[in-house]
Amino acid sequence: MSKGCAVVVGAGTGTGAEVAKRFxxxxxxxxxxxxxxxxxxxxxxxxxxxxxxxxxxxADASDEAAIAALFDSxxxxxxxxxxxxxNAAGFTMGSIFDTTVEAFEDxxxxxxxxxxxxxxxxxxxxxxxxxxxILFTGATAAMKASANFAAFASGKHGLRxxxxxxxKELGPKGIHVAHAIIDGVIDVPRVHETMPDFAAAKGExxxxxxxxIADIYFWLxxxxxxxxxxxxxxxxxxxxx
Numbered sequence: 001m002s003k004g005c006a007v008v009v010g011a012g013t014g015t016g017a018e019v020a021k022r023f024x025x026x027x028x029x030x031x032x033x034x035x036x037x038x039x040x041x042x043x044x045x046x047x048x049x050x051x052x053x054x055x056x057x058x059a060d061a062s063d064e065a066a067i068a069a070l071f072d073s074x075x076x077x078x079x080x081x082x083x084x085x086x087n088a089a090g091f092t093m094g095s096i097f098d099t100t101v102e103a104f105e106d107x108x109x110x111x112x113x114x115x116x117x118x119x120x121x122x123x124x125x126x127x128x129x130x131x132x133x134i135l136f137t138g139a140t141a142a143m144k145a146s147a148n149f150a151a152f153a154s155g156k157h158g159l160r161x162x163x164x165x166x167x168k169e170l171g172p173k174g175i176h177v178a179h180a181i182i183d184g185v186i187d188v189p190r191v192h193e194t195m196p197d198f199a200a201a202k203g204e205x206x207x208x209x210x211x212x213i214a215d216i217y218f219w220l221x222x223x224x225x226x227x228x229x230x231x232x233x234x235x236x237x238x239x240x241x
Contacts, residue, residue: 002053003027005078007071009061009118010034010087014188015137015210017043019085022214023221024052028083031074033057053078061088061114071121080129083221084122087137088114090155093148107151112158119166123175130174133221136163137213140183160231167230176228178220183235184208206236 006023010016011032020030024047032040037058047054055077059066075081090110092103119134126132142160145153160179167177185191185198187207192199199207213234220229235241 002029002079004080004082005029005031005074006083006085007031007074007081007118007122008033008085008087009059009067009070009114010085010089010137011040011043012089014186015182015213016085016087016089018210018214019087019217020054021047022211022218023083024050024054026218029053029055029078031055031057031070031078031081033059033061033070035060061086061118062109064117067117067121071125075125081122081125081132083133083135084118084126085135085137085217086115086118086159088118090152092151094151095148096150099151104151104154107155108158109155111155112162115159116162119162119177123166123170126175127170127173132174133176133178134163134166134170135217135220136160136177136179138163138179138181140181142179142181164230171228174225176221176223176225178229179231180213180216180220181231181233182208182213183233183241184239186210186213202236203238206238208234208236 006028008016008020011020012034020032024030037056040056044054044056057070059070090107115136122134138160139156141149141153142156163179170177185207187209
């Protein structure tokens, strides 16, 4: 029997897909969400081939009505939401002189606003049951804003603030909120396709395996409530920091 539903927002290739598969392996039905639900068909098929249940949903993380509908539909189709993972991706970089208002706002909407909406809707359903886990995927930029990262870092700083506030408010209500700082480049095909020299220079174990991230997320969910982690950072052993 399913342990309940895990909602993965930003369940594309890479980290989102591996997180979804890990929770399916762990006994959860999985609600997969991204803007284009049709693109999730291969992942749904892969998960269902293992005997687990998965369903794809189209939703923009920054759309309030869409996220509320996502959680309602996920609970109706797959059972009570026990885990919510916010993994929506967005990235931009550029000089402060060239960064447009639109680009800056897009990063805020993709990270800070999206995380707020997903976390809020998850909490609204979990708190009455006094259990649940909400996980946020962060980045190096959540802690330090390098040159040319004003827009991206602002979004990630904001996401971390949302996560931290939620953890302090919801922890006493039985909800585990955690924020993971992914401090390195994730080993996905597009890195090798677009930056082959960079990937080669990193060498063995120089990029973060998304399966390793997924294992850590599952571990966070299974932590006993007398020893919860709010924040951890993940980086390859050879990554300078």
